Amino acid sequence: MMTFYWVSLLVISFAFSGLLYRLVKGPTVADRVVALDALGVALVSIVALLSLIIGTEFFLEIILLLSILSFIGTTAFAKFIERGEIFDRNNNR
Numbered sequence: 065m066m067t068f069y070w071v072s073l074l075v076i077s078f079a080f081s082g083l084l085y086r087l088v089k090g091p092t093v094a095d096r097v098v099a100l101d102a103l104g105v106a107l108v109s110i111v112a113l114l115s116l117i118i119g120t121e122f123f124l125e126i127i128l129l130l131s132i133l134s135f136i137g138t139t140a141f142a143k144f145i146e147r148g149e150i151f152d153r154n155n156n157r
Contacts, residue, residue, distance in 0.1 A: 066117065073113045080106045097141045104134025 083103045090096040108130050115123035 069113055069117050073110065073117070076106055076109050076113065080110065093145055097138065097145065100141065101134065101138040104130065104137070108134070 080103065083099050083106060086099040087096055087103065090099055108127050111123050111127050111130065115121070115127070
């Protein structure tokens with residue numbers, strides 16, 4: 065089973081490097097946002113696999129924190145692409 069974890073870690077690391085390339089070289093901003101979101105998922109997967117390999121539960125808090133930050137970042141970038149701003153400064157109600 066440990067061999068499966070190591071092979072999975074290697075495959076996800078290769079995917080991580082491909083996503084980094086798409087993040088830098090992406091033709092559009094939307095491609096970069098999708099790559100950034102996928103990088104967050106890949107990073108959570110890498111930390112989870114490392115937690116399984118090492119055999120500790122210490123990294124579970126880190127996984128939760130990375131997931132929350134990835135979600136907030138993706139949501140903020142999507143709102144920025146849609147409206148051009150993240151925070152609405154006009155409070156005309």
